Amino acid sequence: MSTISELQELLSQPRQVFITTHHKPDADALGSSLGLAGYLRKKGHTVTVVTPSDYPDFLAWMPGNNEVVVYDSRQNDAQVQEIIGTAEVLFCLDFSCLNRINEMGEYIRHAPGTKVLIDHHQEPEQFADLDFSNSSAAATAELVFEVIRDLGDQDLIDAGIGECLYAGIMTDTGSFRHPSTSRNVHLIIAELLNAGINLSDVHRRIYDSHSEMRLRFLGFVLKDKLRVLREYNTAYIAITQQELKEYDSKTGDTEGLVNFALSIEGIVFAAVLIDRGQAVKISFRSVGDFSVSSFSRDHFQGGGHHNASGGISYTSLDSTVQRFLDLLPQYQSQLVTAPLAVAPPTV
Numbered sequence: 445m446s447t448i449s450e451l452q453e454l455l456s457q458p459r460q461v462f463i464t465t466h467h468k469p470d471a472d473a474l475g476s477s478l479g480l481a482g483y484l485r486k487k488g489h490t491v492t493v494v495t496p497s498d499y500p501d502f503l504a505w506m507p508g509n510n511e512v513v514v515y516d517s518r519q520n521d522a523q524v525q526e527i528i529g530t531a532e533v534l535f536c537l538d539f540s541c542l543n544r545i546n547e548m549g550e551y552i553r554h555a556p557g558t559k560v561l562i563d564h565h566q567e568p569e570q571f572a573d574l575d576f577s578n579s580s581a582a583a584t585a586e587l588v589f590e591v592i593r594d595l596g597d598q599d600l601i602d603a604g605i606g607e608c609l610y611a612g613i614m615t616d617t618g619s620f621r622h623p624s625t626s627r628n629v630h631l632i633i634a635e636l637l638n639a640g641i642n643l644s645d646v647h648r649r650i651y652d653s654h655s656e657m658r659l660r661f662l663g664f665v666l667k668d669k670l671r672v673l674r675e676y677n678t679a680y681i682a683i684t685q686q687e688l689k690e691y692d693s694k695t696g697d698t699e700g701l702v703n704f705a706l707s708i709e710g711i712v713f714a715a716v717l718i719d720r721g722q723a724v725k726i727s728f729r730s731v732g733d734f735s736v737s738s739f740s741r742d743h744f745q746g747g748g749h750h751n752a753s754g755g756i757s758y759t760s761l762d763s764t765v766q767r768f769l770d771l772l773p774q775y776q777s778q779l780v781t782a783p784l785a786v787a788p789p790t791v
């Protein structure tokens with residue numbers, strides 16, 4: 445952990461600031477980036493937010509969205525290298541390893557500016573000059589709020605900045621139900637309400653803005669693709685490229701699917717495996733003691749949080765699913781003794 449006075453010193457004069465976040469940004473990634481950008485602009489800094497890939501349309505309402513540069517190796521590689529190479533301060537938000545952001549990671553690694561990491565994932569890579577990572581925080585947006593507050597500038601958090609931060613905290617806590625939803629989280633939300641945020645608007649823009657096709661895709665997945673393995677208290681969903689195409693699946697359309705699998709009573713471990721062509725992307729969730737962070741780190745080149753993590757596989761979807769299934773027996777005792785793994789009630 446670095447001290448706030450080091451950051452204060454760094455930002456004591458107007459700077460060229462670069463902000464980035466993880467691949468396929470979610471609401472915490474984009475919300476913490478745009479919340480921080482809005483604040484730094486008010487302080488007189490020149491800020492460019494660059495995302496390593498596109499992101500879902502339901503995040504486009506965030507103030508500052510129109511100025512985001514979406515990196516594309518074929519379109520704007522030189523422009524982005526220039527932005528990174530000339531930045532005096534580089535903020536990396538909501539990811540902990542530079543290899544998570546593809547080519548841009550190497551540009552940042554070799555950039556001459558001062559790197560600042562603000563993140564809540566486990567086991568951060570040591571690449572930053574200033575490190576404000578804290579894996580017990582519920583969201584990176586929570587940490588961004590604290591950084592702004594500790595810099596003595598909480599009064600600069602207006603409704604626009606506040607709604608960006610609220611979106612990050614709301615989604616990363618699963619709408620304030622994950623165990624990470626601390627007293628501190630609720631106190632911060634109270635401060636954001638003071639700043640004038642409209643929380644029901646934010647909720648609706650994020651959760652109630654699906655396309656009709658997305659809802660029909662969800663219906664198909666739950667009816668035909670969900671597999672429940674009672675002997676392991678595990679549920680999983682595997683989706684082929686063809687199925688994504690049939691339902692015209694857009695970035696973000698598969699987000700949250702894993703939570704449906706986890707919402708079945710007695711299920712303590714859930715996985716969604718999606719064939720994205722170049723690789724199979726996997727989301728893991730758990731409730732209770734079972735660590736999906738270790739599971740994905742040990743078997744699927746991933747990591748993340750204790751109860752929420754991601755992984756990747758470069759073999760076919762079928763063989764990835766088989767590998768996943770073959771791993772379950774060695775975890776059976778952990779999965780069936782998990783305190784929340786109660787047998788379904790007999791009616």
Ligand SMILES: [Mn+2]
Nearest residue numbers: 472538584616
């Ligand atoms: Mn996050």
